[in-house]
Structure formats: structure tokens, C-alpha cells
Amino acid sequence: MTFDVGALRAEIPALQSGVAHFDGPGGTQTPARVARAIADALTGPLSIRGQLTPGEANAETCVRAFREAMADLVGGDPSGVVFGRSATQLTYDFAHTLAKDWEPGDEVVVSRLDHDANIRPWIQAATIAGAVVRWADFDPATGELPPAAVGELLTDRTRLVAVTAASNLIGTVPDIAAIAELVHRHPRALLHVDGVHYAAHAFVDLERLGADLFVCSPYKFLGPHHGVLVASPDLLEGLRPDKLLPSTDAVPERFELGTLPYEVLAGTTAAVDLLAGLAPEATGGRRERLRSAFAAVERHEEALRAEVEAGLDALPGVIRHSRAADRTPTLLLTFEGRDTADAYRFLADRGVHAPAGSFYALEASRHLGLGDTGGLRVGLSPYNDKDDVARLLEGLAAFLRS
Known part of the structure; x- marks a missing residue:
């Protein structure tokens, strides 16, 4: 089944602002039909x-x-x-x-x-x-x-x-x-x-x-x-x-x-x-169409996650804390010698929203050795595309050079 990320993006008025949203784990942007x-x-x-x-x-x-x-x-x-x-x-x-x-x-x-x-x-x-x-x-x-x-x-x-x-x-x-x-x-x-x-x-x-x-x-x-x-x-x-x-x-x-x-x-x-319509070729009842849609969305998100991770691995001083074999397209990052809150502000000034914190997962943040501060969270959503990823990686590279 195919997934048309452009068609989904066209449904969401907030994306017209030009901000690249990597804050989906905190709440996605709202489609007009909703x-x-x-x-x-x-x-x-x-x-x-x-x-x-x-x-x-x-x-x-x-x-x-x-x-x-x-x-x-x-x-x-x-x-x-x-x-x-x-x-x-x-x-x-x-x-x-x-x-x-x-x-x-x-x-x-x-x-x-x-x-x-x-x-x-x-x-x-x-x-x-x-x-x-x-x-x-x-x-x-x-x-x-x-x-x-x-x-x-x-x-x-x-x-x-x-x-x-x-x-x-x-x-x-x-x-x-x-x-x-x-x-x-x-x-x-x-x-x-x-x-x-x-x-x-x-x-x-x-x-x-x-x-x-x-x-x-x-x-x-x-x-x-x-x-x-x-x-x-x-x-x-x-x-x-x-x-x-x-x-x-x-x-x-x-x-x-x-x-x-x-x-x-x-x-x-x-x-x-x-959501049930995100794989337009899918047939059957709503439950079956949701199954097809999520399969298509997962392929899209995983491809973008692989692109993000490859880009991050090419940057100096980036520490990825999302390492489980089975995981969502959500990455927690810290930076050697740099404050993740500074990275959050730097990216926001460039129209890229990837917030920093522990996001109420306080015990997990502490268990990772990050205290109550946590890290920079990059969360992919179905409406993210390759342009968003490029802007994120360019922004992080600029932050690490600054």
C-alpha cells in the first residue's frame, strides 16, 4: 500500500507556517477535517x-x-x-x-x-x-x-x-x-x-x-x-x-x-x-483499512528514522539514547559539552521544533543518567517528510558548529 505524505500535509493548516514539526510525541498538528x-x-x-x-x-x-x-x-x-x-x-x-x-x-x-x-x-x-x-x-x-x-x-x-x-x-x-x-x-x-x-x-x-x-x-x-x-x-x-x-x-x-x-x-x-484513509488502495471495513494504513505509515516513518539516524551518526558529539531493537521513530539526543535546551532554542529560531526535557518520563530520564533534564527529543509523525529531515540535520550541524 502506498502512503502520500504530501496529501496528508495538505490536510493540516498548521504546516503551512513553514515550521518543521518534530514534536509529535507531545501532540500532533490537527487536520482541517477534524x-x-x-x-x-x-x-x-x-x-x-x-x-x-x-x-x-x-x-x-x-x-x-x-x-x-x-x-x-x-x-x-x-x-x-x-x-x-x-x-x-x-x-x-x-x-x-x-x-x-x-x-x-x-x-x-x-x-x-x-x-x-x-x-x-x-x-x-x-x-x-x-x-x-x-x-x-x-x-x-x-x-x-x-x-x-x-x-x-x-x-x-x-x-x-x-x-x-x-x-x-x-x-x-x-x-x-x-x-x-x-x-x-x-x-x-x-x-x-x-x-x-x-x-x-x-x-x-x-x-x-x-x-x-x-x-x-x-x-x-x-x-x-x-x-x-x-x-x-x-x-x-x-x-x-x-x-x-x-x-x-x-x-x-x-x-x-x-x-x-x-x-x-x-x-x-x-x-x-x-487515518483509515491514509492507504487509499485499501479495501474492507474501517478496521482492515486501518491495518493497511498503519503498515504504510510505519514504512514511511521508519525510512525517515533511518535517514535521521544516518545523519546524526555523521555529526560529532551526538549521543543517541534510543537504542532498542524495536522502537518507534522517536529519538532522544544529548550532545557532548552542550546543553540540549540550547539546541532546542537554536532549532526553534530556524523553524524546526524539537523540544528538550524529560517529558514526564522522569524515572526513565534518571535511569539513563540524565537526571531530571532529559534530552532533545526528535519525534517523527506521519506528516514529516524528507525536507523536514534535511532541515533538522542542517540545524543540528549548525548548532554543533556554533
């Missing part, structure tokens, strides 16, 4: 969900279409798709809910590879419940998190394992399916997977991954700002979140507090539909 879907929903008419008036019906359509679109994107059940303000908020909510059943001496496993949003909520919930926290360490030399690093920590007291499907800092993609197989040998243990960075670059197959709970954020893959959690409806039926007395007890609505932002849901549906 913005139009949001505006169309808002000007609907639009009311609280129902069936009687046109506004009620429009709201109901927005919700149902959103759940179906996200189920197609990740291979889940629409009845297991939960809206949240962010992945962080969803993880806190579910940590609070799950911890109601934890007892002193139960165990929770977290990974140093993860964004803090998949670490701190579980540590804080464990502390309240009197549960023990165990840490899975990745290899700072290779960036790898082998399944055994998680498996050796599991016991019959393990209640929750939290691990990322892809590091937002260095791009490492752990073998989640192998980790899931180890976790599910312990019948009381659940696997919570942070797919925020992963879902932006890979075709998500929840059945293959084996995740019990999976979170992602549409604004990382051309959609609006919010989070989504997907789980089996049967699992959600057994969880009792705090909620208002008159609000519905139906799944998944019992986890969604207050009135949903219907216009945001419409924007997410439009983003998923756009």
Missing part, C-alpha cells in the same frame, strides 16, 4: 443525549460513532470504550477504583521506562491501600525492557502490572504480549498498558497484546485533546467507581463523569476515519 467535525457538531444543533429532538439525536450519534471508531482503532468492543479528559485522569480514576479491592501486602508492579502517568497513580493508590510497589528496570545501555524483568517480580499477591507499550522518551517498544502471558499466570493480576505513544505509530491489536486495560490519547494521532481507556465490558462491569447517585450505572457510562464533550468525540471519529 476541526470541521468539531465545529459541525457544536453548531449541530446539539443537546444532552436522547432520542426526541434533533439535538439529542446528534449527541447520541456523536457518542456511538466515537465508541465504534475507537473500538476499530484498537480492536476492542465499543461497550468497553471509556472517554476521559486525559490518559492521566483515566489512570488516576481507575487506580482509585481498582485499589478499593487491594489489601495490605498486595503488590503492584510499575516500570521505570514509563511516563509518570503510568507510575505515580499506581504508587499513590498502593500507598493508600498498604500494597507493596515493585519496580521493573530497563537496561539503560540498550533501552530494552525484557519480559523477564517484569516476570521475576510477579507473585500470587500481584494485583496490577503497569507498563508502557512504547516509551514516550526513547521509543522502546517492549514485548507486551510476552509480558501479558507472564502476568496472566497469576489469576488476580491485571495488566494496565499505557498505549499513548504506541497508538500513534502502530496498529493496535488488543487481543494480541493481552492488555486488560489500555489507554491512549487521540491528540497524539491527529485528533483532539482527551484520553480513552479500552477494556472488556465484562471487566468494567465488575468495577464500582465513585459516581453521582442519579447518573447511569451502565457500562461504560458509569466511568464518565458529567456531560460528555460531544464535539470532541466527533473530532476523534473524524481523526480515525482520516
Whole structure:
């Protein structure tokens, strides 16, 4: 399947500014059709969900279409798709809910590879419940998190394992399916997977991954700002979140507090539909077209990543911290004797946006020996092209000469 990066770029008004965006891991630029879907929903008419008036019906359509679109994107059940303000908020909510059943001496496993949003909520919930926290360490030399690093920590007291499907800092993609197989040998243990960075670059197959709970954020893959959690409806039926007395007890609505932002849901549906069309020759239903589209996008991103890495290797004093065999097109860089914040500012002045920091992956940054400072993160997105890469490499070469 072919992928026309020029056609995608033409859909995104922000790219007309001339900035080369390598900040996709923090949030992608928004296509015009996603913005139009949001505006169309808002000007609907639009009311609280129902069936009687046109506004009620429009709201109901927005919700149902959103759940179906996200189920197609990740291979889940629409009845297991939960809206949240962010992945962080969803993880806190579910940590609070799950911890109601934890007892002193139960165990929770977290990974140093993860964004803090998949670490701190579980540590804080464990502390309240009197549960023990165990840490899975990745290899700072290779960036790898082998399944055994998680498996050796599991016991019959393990209640929750939290691990990322892809590091937002260095791009490492752990073998989640192998980790899931180890976790599910312990019948009381659940696997919570942070797919925020992963879902932006890979075709998500929840059945293959084996995740019990999976979170992602549409604004990382051309959609609006919010989070989504997907789980089996049967699992959600057994969880009792705090909620208002008159609000519905139906799944998944019992986890969604207050009135949903219907216009945001419409924007997410439009983003998923756009993704499904990125391989125009693909046929079949939306799920199959997404499979073809992500395969085409991965080939495009990997080719650009290889070009970036070859260019970086030709520059003096560049240290690449993204070394795992399986990783997203996301590179963390530091420079011998130079401050990465200075590189960030230098590139920004040249219209190249590659930010510096630890990007909330604080434990990973510290484990790499980079403290809380982190490095310069170069994140490729589907809309990046060869011209962007050339400008990045030229800018870094100029910075290192300056």
C-alpha cells in the first residue's frame, strides 16, 4: 500500500507556517477535517443525549460513532470504550477504583521506562491501600525492557502490572504480549498498558497484546485533546467507581463523569476515519483499512528514522539514547559539552521544533543518567517528510558548529 505524505500535509493548516514539526510525541498538528467535525457538531444543533429532538439525536450519534471508531482503532468492543479528559485522569480514576479491592501486602508492579502517568497513580493508590510497589528496570545501555524483568517480580499477591507499550522518551517498544502471558499466570493480576505513544505509530491489536486495560490519547494521532481507556465490558462491569447517585450505572457510562464533550468525540471519529484513509488502495471495513494504513505509515516513518539516524551518526558529539531493537521513530539526543535546551532554542529560531526535557518520563530520564533534564527529543509523525529531515540535520550541524 502506498502512503502520500504530501496529501496528508495538505490536510493540516498548521504546516503551512513553514515550521518543521518534530514534536509529535507531545501532540500532533490537527487536520482541517477534524476541526470541521468539531465545529459541525457544536453548531449541530446539539443537546444532552436522547432520542426526541434533533439535538439529542446528534449527541447520541456523536457518542456511538466515537465508541465504534475507537473500538476499530484498537480492536476492542465499543461497550468497553471509556472517554476521559486525559490518559492521566483515566489512570488516576481507575487506580482509585481498582485499589478499593487491594489489601495490605498486595503488590503492584510499575516500570521505570514509563511516563509518570503510568507510575505515580499506581504508587499513590498502593500507598493508600498498604500494597507493596515493585519496580521493573530497563537496561539503560540498550533501552530494552525484557519480559523477564517484569516476570521475576510477579507473585500470587500481584494485583496490577503497569507498563508502557512504547516509551514516550526513547521509543522502546517492549514485548507486551510476552509480558501479558507472564502476568496472566497469576489469576488476580491485571495488566494496565499505557498505549499513548504506541497508538500513534502502530496498529493496535488488543487481543494480541493481552492488555486488560489500555489507554491512549487521540491528540497524539491527529485528533483532539482527551484520553480513552479500552477494556472488556465484562471487566468494567465488575468495577464500582465513585459516581453521582442519579447518573447511569451502565457500562461504560458509569466511568464518565458529567456531560460528555460531544464535539470532541466527533473530532476523534473524524481523526480515525482520516487515518483509515491514509492507504487509499485499501479495501474492507474501517478496521482492515486501518491495518493497511498503519503498515504504510510505519514504512514511511521508519525510512525517515533511518535517514535521521544516518545523519546524526555523521555529526560529532551526538549521543543517541534510543537504542532498542524495536522502537518507534522517536529519538532522544544529548550532545557532548552542550546543553540540549540550547539546541532546542537554536532549532526553534530556524523553524524546526524539537523540544528538550524529560517529558514526564522522569524515572526513565534518571535511569539513563540524565537526571531530571532529559534530552532533545526528535519525534517523527506521519506528516514529516524528507525536507523536514534535511532541515533538522542542517540545524543540528549548525548548532554543533556554533
